[in-house]
Amino acid sequence: MMNQGHSIGEIVSAILVIxxxxxxxxxxxxxxxxxxxxxxxxxxIIVTLALLLAISNAKIKW
Known part of the structure; x- marks a missing residue:
C-alpha cells in the first residue's frame, strides 16, 4: 500500500514537471x-503612414 502511494506521488510529481x-x-x-x-x-503601420505622406506630398507638389 505504501509503495503504491509512493509511486502515485512520483507519477503526480512527474506530471507536474511535464x-x-x-x-x-x-x-x-x-x-x-x-x-x-x-x-x-x-x-x-509605418509603411502605410509613409505612403500616405508620399501621396499627400505628391498632391501638394501637383
Missing part, C-alpha cells in the same frame, strides 16, 4: 509570436 515545462515553453512561444506579430503590424 505540465510546468509545457506551460513555460508555451509562454515563451506566445511571447515570441506576439513580438513578431507586433513588429509586423508596426512595419505595416
Amino acid at each position: 505540465v510546468w515545462g509545457i506551460i513555460r515553453y508555451a509562454t515563451i512561444a506566445v511571447i515570441i509570436i506576439g513580438g513578431l506579430w507586433l513588429v509586423m503590424h508596426s512595419i505595416l
Whole structure:
C-alpha cells in the first residue's frame, strides 16, 4: 500500500514537471509570436503612414 502511494506521488510529481515545462515553453512561444506579430503590424503601420505622406506630398507638389 505504501509503495503504491509512493509511486502515485512520483507519477503526480512527474506530471507536474511535464505540465510546468509545457506551460513555460508555451509562454515563451506566445511571447515570441506576439513580438513578431507586433513588429509586423508596426512595419505595416509605418509603411502605410509613409505612403500616405508620399501621396499627400505628391498632391501638394501637383
